[in-house]
Amino acid sequence: MLSKQVGIMVDTAAVIWDFGGVLTSSPFEAFARYERQHGLPENFIRQVNSVNPDTNAWALFERAEIDSATFDALFTAESTALGHKVAGRDVLALLAGDLRPGAIAALKSLKGTYRLGCITNNVPVGHGAGMAGTQEKAQAVGAVMAVFDHVIESSKIGIRKPDPRIYQLMCETLQVDPSTCIYLDDLGINLKPAKAMGMRTIKVTSEAQLLEELGALLGRTWD
Template structure:
């Protein structure tokens, strides 16, 4: 009987499973009369983002605050709200190779998604059919702590019912990877699907036409 090296896989979402275009790539800043990157600078400023990904503010409150911050640059509150509404309607690209790899891993172990996200995450995943990719979704906005806080990794391990040292963690942000290692997880810095394939290789049963 094969002994697997892990009992669970805990995988990041943004930057691994799905990929958002920048506001410049989507043409949003220019369309709304803003300097390149202005929407992202306002949205991801720590003072704005941290409360949203730890559940202190809702997604709606976060976006309203971003619009208020942009009002001066846009020339009016109405134009700022339109810019944020357009940004909110952007849909990320889903990496289907990653979806397939997680599906294969799930045949052997429990798989969870762990994301620094707002209260909109669950709705967004369902919209793109990603709500069934994993056995569990750990949304930091529902918990009150976010990566790289060590507590979030312990909570994720508890959610999947595995000892921390029996979890494989995958993330595209080096700081999050290092934090996972400090609590005892095996952690992989994701840059491309091949990184995930290599990390999951001991768990992947061969499929039709696959080595």
């Protein structure tokens, strides 16, 4: 995929990306399949993650305050308390999505024109920032991560979205003002702080929608 610049948006200095659910398929799709296969209520795993969102097993693991064994035990207890026992280790196995080639091609086409950053909430499992399940996939993800000027992983710095500090840290590192940034994420709760700082935001629901809205903001079309 190539991009054609059809207009110059001089007020854009940086494009900042989430990883999972933006440059890859959403883990929520894998959660939904798991729920159907195990007869669980729709969105049950997301419900577990939404209870005590700053202190639950998921939040602790994304800040690397616990290990995978502790996450397994805590998540299992949290899900059981909500009426359905789901092992935390089963959830971890669902995290690594498939790379979206169109989104990645668009990302690469912006290299050199804009500062590029990635802010990802991840956990210390699997291989690399994308928590890949195999070395082969880790290499593919690593090639994507190499495109960015800077990558922030929650599990490495102990701060996770939507903490405003993580967005500010990215802007400081890229040496850009938030008002000159576009931020893409698949979760509305993670977009709110970025928008409050002055960033233009895109809530990603699909690869096609991502390309359409990012193209509109940048004055580009994607072939």
